[in-house]
Amino acid sequence: MSSFRNTLSRPSRGALAGLTAGCTALAVAELIAALVRPAAGPVTVVGGAVVDRTPAPVKDFAIRTFGENDKTVLQLGILVLLALFATALGIVALRHRYAGALGVLAFGLVGTAAALSRPDSTGLGDAVPSLVGSVAGAAVLYVLAGKAVLAGEAPRGTGARGGSRRGFLTAVAVTAVAATATGALGRMLSDRRGRDAEASRAGLVLPPPASPAPAVPPGARLGVPGISPFSTPNRDFYRVDTALVVPKVDADTWRLRIHGKGVTRPRTFTLDELLARPLIERDITLTCVSNEVGGPYVGNARWLGVPLRGLLAECGVEPPSRGGPADQLVARSVDGMTLGSPVEDVMDGRDAMLAVGMNGEPLPFDHGFPVRMLVPGLYGYVSACKWIESIELTTFAAYDPYWVKRKWARKAPVKTQSRIDTPRPFARPAAGTVTVAGVAWAQRRGITRVEIRVDDGPWQHADLAEQDTVDTWRQWSYRWNATPGGHTITVRATDGAGQVQTEQRTRTVPDGASGHHSVFVTVT
Numbered sequence: 001m002s003s004f005r006n007t008l009s010r011p012s013r014g015a016l017a018g019l020t021a022g023c024t025a026l027a028v029a030e031l032i033a034a035l036v037r038p039a040a041g042p043v044t045v046v047g048g049a050v051v052d053r054t055p056a057p058v059k060d061f062a063i064r065t066f067g068e069n070d071k072t073v074l075q076l077g078i079l080v081l082l083a084l085f086a087t088a089l090g091i092v093a094l095r096h097r098y099a100g101a102l103g104v105l106a107f108g109l110v111g112t113a114a115a116l117s118r119p120d121s122t123g124l125g126d127a128v129p130s131l132v133g134s135v136a137g138a139a140v141l142y143v144l145a146g147k148a149v150l151a152g153e154a155p156r157g158t159g160a161r162g163g164s165r166r167g168f169l170t171a172v173a174v175t176a177v178a179a180t181a182t183g184a185l186g187r188m189l190s191d192r193r194g195r196d197a198e199a200s201r202a203g204l205v206l207p208p209p210a211s212p213a214p215a216v217p218p219g220a221r222l223g224v225p226g227i228s229p230f231s232t233p234n235r236d237f238y239r240v241d242t243a244l245v246v247p248k249v250d251a252d253t254w255r256l257r258i259h260g261k262g263v264t265r266p267r268t269f270t271l272d273e274l275l276a277r278p279l280i281e282r283d284i285t286l287t288c289v290s291n292e293v294g295g296p297y298v299g300n301a302r303w304l305g306v307p308l309r310g311l312l313a314e315c316g317v318e319p320p321s322r323g324g325p326a327d328q329l330v331a332r333s334v335d336g337m338t339l340g341s342p343v344e345d346v347m348d349g350r351d352a353m354l355a356v357g358m359n360g361e362p363l364p365f366d367h368g369f370p371v372r373m374l375v376p377g378l379y380g381y382v383s384a385c386k387w388i389e390s391i392e393l394t395t396f397a398a399y400d401p402y403w404v405k406r407k408w409a410r411k412a413p414v415k416t417q418s419r420i421d422t423p424r425p426f427a428r429p430a431a432g433t434v435t436v437a438g439v440a441w442a443q444r445r446g447i448t449r450v451e452i453r454v455d456d457g458p459w460q461h462a463d464l465a466e467q468d469t470v471d472t473w474r475q476w477s478y479r480w481n482a483t484p485g486g487h488t489i490t491v492r493a494t495d496g497a498g499q500v501q502t503e504q505r506t507r508t509v510p511d512g513a514s515g516h517h518s519v520f521v522t523v524t
Contacts, residue, residue, distance in 0.1 A: 008151075008165065008169075010094060010148075011091055011094075013094070013148035013151060013168060014090040014091035014092075014093060014094040014145065014148055015087045015090050015091060016090065016144075016148075016172055017090040017093065017094075017141060017144035017145050017147075017148050017172070018086040018087045018088065018089045018090020018091065018093065018100070018141060019083060019086050019087055019090065020140060020144060020172050020175050020176055020179070021086060021089070021090065021104060021137045021138070021140040021141035021144060022082055022083060022085070022086025022087075022089075022104075022137060023086075023176065023179045023180075023183075024133075024136055024137050024140045024175060024178075024179040024182075025104060025107070025108070025133040025134055025136055025137025025138075025140075026042065026043070026082065026133060026137075026179075026183070027133075027179040027180070027182040027183035027186065028132060028133040028136040028137070028179075028182055029041060029042045029108075029111070029129040029130055029132065029133025029134075030042075030043075030129070030133075030182075030183055030186040030187070030190075031182050031183070031185055031186035031189070032128055032129040032132050032133065032186075033129040033186065033190075034185075034186040034187070034188075034189035034190045034193075035189065036125055036126075036128055036129060037122065037125065037126060038190045038193060038245070039118075039120060039126075039245065039247075039335065040115050040125070040126040040127075040128070040129050040130075041129060041245075042108075042111035042114075042115075042129060042130045042133060043075055043078055043079065043244075044244050044245050045111060045114040045115040045118055045126070045130070046078055046110065046111055046114045047071070047074050047075055047078055047244045048114070048118050048242065048244055049113075049114035049117055049118065050074065050078070051074070051242045051244070052117070052118075052119075052242075055406075056406050056407055056408065056509045056510075057507075057509060060290060060507065060508050060509060062074075063240060063290045063297075064292060064295075067296070068238070068239050068240070071243075071244050074244065075244060082107075085103075085107060086104075086137075089103040089104060089141065090141065090144075090145065090148075093141050093142070093145035094145055094148060094149055097141075097142050097145045097146060098142075100141050100142070100145055101138040101139070101141050101142045102138070104134050104137040104138040104141055105134050105135070105138050107134060107137075108130045108131055108133060108134020108135070108137070108138075109130075109131075109134070110130075111129075111130030111131075111133070111134070112127040112130045112131055114130075115127050115129070115130055118336060119335075119336025119337065119338065119402065120333075120334065120335045120336030121336070140175055143171070144168070144171060144172060144175070147164070147167055147168040147171050148168050150164045150167075150168070151164040151165040151167070151168040193248070194248040196250050197248035197249055197250045197251070197365070197369075198248065198365075200250050200251035200252050200370075201251060201362050201365070201369055201370070204251055204271075204362045204370070206275070206304060206356060206357045206361075206362060207275055207276075207279060208279075209279045209280055209281035209304055210278035210279055210280070211278070211279070211280040211281065212281050213281040213282050213283050213302055214468075214469070216230065216231075216283065216468050217466040217467075217468060218466075219465055219466030220465050220466045220467065220468045220472075220474075220475070221465065221475070222437065222465045222475045222476075222477055224422065224435055224437040224475075224477050225422065226421055226422030226423070226424070226437065227421045227422060227437040227438065227439070227475055227477070228419075228421050228438070228439050228473075228475075230300060230465075230468070230472075230473075230475060231283070231300055231301065231302065231359065232299035232300050232301055233359065234301070234358055234359050234361070234364050234367070236299070237299040237301060237358075237367065238288060238296060238297040238298070238299055239366050239367070240288045240290055240297055240380070241337070241386060242335075242337060242402075243335050243337075243387075246365050246366055247333075247334050247335050247365070247387045248365055248369075249334055249369065249370055249387055251271050251369070251370040252271075254270070254271050254370050254371070254389070255268050255269065255270060255389065256268065256269045256274070256354070256371065256388065256389060256390065256391070257389070257390040257391070258311070258312070258315045258390070258391045258393075259390070259391075259392055259393070260326060260330075260391075260392040260393035260394055261325050261326040261393045261394050261395065261398075262316065262317055262318065262324050262325040262326045262393050263315050263316055263317055263326075263393050264315070264316030265314065265315050265316045266315065267314070267315050271356070271370050271371065274306050274354065274356065274371065275356065277306050277311075278307075279304055279305060279306060279356070280304070280305060280306075280307055280351060280353060281302060281303070281304045281357075282302070282303055282351045282353070282376075282469075282471065283300060283301070283302050283303075283468055283469065283471070283472050284300070284301070284303055284351065284374065284376050284443075284471045284472065285298065285299070285300040285376075285441050285443055285471060285472045285473045286298070286299060286300075286301070286374060286380055286384060287379055287380065287414050287417075287441065287443070287512075288379065288380050288381070289379035289380065289381050289408070289412055289508055289511065289512045290508050291417075291508065291512070291513065292507075292508060292513050293417070293419075293505070293513050293514070293515045293516070293517050294419050294420065294517035294518075294519075295419075295513075298417075298419075298439075298441065298473070300472050300473050301358050301359050302358070302359050302360065303353065303355045303357065303358060303374060304355065304356055304357030304358075305353030305354050305355035305356055305357070305374075306353060306354045306356070307351070307352070307353055308346055308347075308352040308353055308354055308373070308375075309346065309347045309349070309352060311354070312329075312343075312346070312347060312391075312393075313347075317343070317347070317393055319343050319344050319346075319347040319348070320343060320344055321344060324343065325395075326343055326393035326394055326395060327342065327343050327344065327395050327396055328340045328341070328342065328343060328393075328394050328395055328396045328398075328399065329341045329342075329343050329346055329391060329392075329393060330391070330392045330393075330394055330399060330401055331373050331385035331388050331390070331391055332385070332388070332389060332390045332391075332392065333385055333386060333387045333388055333389065334387045334388075334389045335387060337385065337386075337402055338401040338402045339373075339381060339382055339383065339384070339385045339401055339402070339403070340382060340396070340399070340400075340401035340404060340410065341373075341375055341378060341382050341383050342382075342411055343393065345375060345377070345378060346375055350375065350376050350377060350444065350471075351376055351471065352373075352374070352375040352376070352383075353373070353374060354371050354372070354373055354388070355368070355371065355372050355373070355374055356370065356371055367386060368385075368386030368387050368388070369387075371387075371388055372384065372385060372386045372387070372388055373385045373388050373391075376443050376444060376471040377413055377414055377443040377444035377445075377471070378412060378413060378414065379412040379413075379414055379511075379512055381403045381408060381412065382401075382403075382410075382411065382412045396410055407509065407510060408509065408510050408511070409510045409511035411511075412511045412512060413444075414441070414442065414443045414444075414512070415442075415501075415511075415512050415513075415514055416440075416441075416442040416445070416447075416493055416494070416495040416499055416500075416501045417440065417441055417442070417493065417501065417513075417514075417517075418438065418439070418440035418441075418447075418450055418476075418491045418492060418493035418501060418516075418517060419438045419439055419440070419491070419517050420436060420437075420438045420489060420491050420517055420518070420519050421437055421438040421439065422435070422436065422437050422438070423436065423489075423519065423521050424519065425519045425520060425521075426519075426520060426521065426522070427519075427521045427522075428521070428522050428523075428524050429482060429521060429523055429524070430482075430523070430524055431482055431483060431484050431523050431524065432481070432482060433479055433480070433481060433482070434479075434480045434482040434523070435477055435478070435479055435480070436452055436462075436477065436478045436479075436480050436489055436491075437475070437476065437477040437478070438475070438476060438491060438517075439473045439474065439475055439476070440473060440474050440476060440491075440493035441472075441473035441474070442470075442493065442495035442496065442497075442499075443470065443471050443472075444470055444471065445470060445495040445496040445497045445499075446467055446469075446470035446474070446495060446496035447464070447467065447473075447474040447476075447493050447494070447495060447496070448494050448495065448496050448498075449461065449464070449493065449494040450462040450464060450474075450476040450491060450492070450493050450494075451491070451492050451493075451494075452478045452480070452489065452490070452491055453489070453490045453491075453492075454480065454487055454488070454489055454490075455487055455488055459492070460478065462476045462477060462478040462491075463476060463477050463478065464476050465477075470496060482521075482523040483523060484523050484524065485522070485523060486520065486521070486522050486523075487520070487521055487522075487523060488518050488519070488520050489518060489519050489520075489521065490516050490517070490518040491516065491517055491518070492516050501514075501516065502514050502515070503515060503516045
């Protein structure tokens with residue numbers, strides 16, 4: 001420690017002062033956010049603002065590159081930038097203390113602007129965490145910068161220099177401990193709110209469905225090693241959304257409001273009121289529009305929920321085909337996300353629902369507890385609102401939801417797709433009979449044929465598993481007589497409308513990827 005004190009350079013002292021001030025600002029802001037509204041924490045609001053302003057192709061790249069870790073990478077990136085910014089301000093403050101302190105305040109204003117720009121902003125109260133945190137950080141930097149300057153001014157060989165350095169390091173240590181304690185307290189308070197929501201989920205007993213899901217035909221599940229299971233376990237079901245922090249909503253205080261154009265009887269529902277209604281249970285495959293050809297963002301689950309058509313009808317809603325004035329249903333999440341669905345699709349008889357259960361248990365928090373919306377046949381960004389809190393009836397001409405404002409299509413029916421699950425890309429199977437297998441989907445139309453092509457050979461019919469419903473994916477397999485060497489295996493599907501999956505390759509923007517999935521293997 002003595003050697004460290006003797007060798008601590010002037011820039012190092014400034015950097016240490018800046019980092020300590022930055023940590024203090026962040027810790028105080030997070031504590032205030034825990035008291036006011038956890039979603040107003042600076043990392044969360046700045047990260048959300050970054051997501052909101054990121055061009056669609058960049059978002060697409062992040063999802064492809066980092067998968068479900070994209071939010072963690074973003075948060076780490078924000079923290080790294082904060083550390084670099086704080087370090088630079090600390091060095092500046094050695095010569096210009098006021099300038100360094102003002103820099104911290106400026107960073108607080110960035111957090112304030114981000115908080116107020118978020119779609120779930122509740123007003124000026126969301127600005128308080130960033131403002132208070134930046135004031136605390138500015139004060140700490142001003143004081144520590146002064147001590148850092150004094151630590152280097154005493155003549156060499158005098159005890160004053162050593163005493164000043166000890167004083168500086170002591171101040172840094174005390175501040176760091178206080179900041180850590182403050183951050184821990186904020187985390188504890190935030191976790192306490194989360195525990196209330198967790199308790200409400202743990203105590204929720206789902207009623208039996210009035211309309212159970214039809215039994216899955218035994219032949220719908222192929223026992224091929226490596227193929228996606230017919231039903232995706234909750235822990236493996238994909239998650240793609242913009243929430244940096246998963247909302248934990250207390251089911252006891254949750255409410256759903258239905259209102260808007262053509263709603264003659266607006267209503268607000270509690271969860272208990274929804275659960276008291278006749279529920280339906282259905283196996284439905286969901287697909288994310290960010291799913292590349294052959295990608296992982298598709299899954300099949302058994303959902304339990306309230307039929308949305310009947311709920312809307314009780315509120316006086318009529319579809320456009322029957323004279324209703326609204327053609328768009330805008331679902332809003334507790335985090336401010338808005339998704340727009342065609343009213344006609346929601347009310348045309350398909351099993352559109354407000355889901356409360358997933359694979360026999362209450363929705364996981366990651367997947368929208370206590371209630372989410374889903375509409376078979378539409379990509380998730382126009383149908384599958386998680387943590388839903390309101391439904392507003394409007395028109396496509398009058399309002400653009402979140403993703404439409406970012407150049408995604410207003411309407412997005414799921415495209416016919418197929419995927420090879422096994423063998424995996426660059427696998428090295430042995431020569432002889434190799435089982436190629438995977439899944440295909442075309443919700444609302446179903447899959448009637450899957451074909452395989454090896455290299456430039458002819459298309460060959462694969463064996464289809466029995467179809468469950470048109471709203472679920474379908475497994476398939478093909479026994480390939482593999483010969484030594486490198487081979488490219490390609491798959492395509494035909495849906496129930498007779499449409500053959502296009503080989504034209506497109507990216508996910510604006511309405512979902514298309515093209516044939518293929519894998520390259522080396523047969524040994």
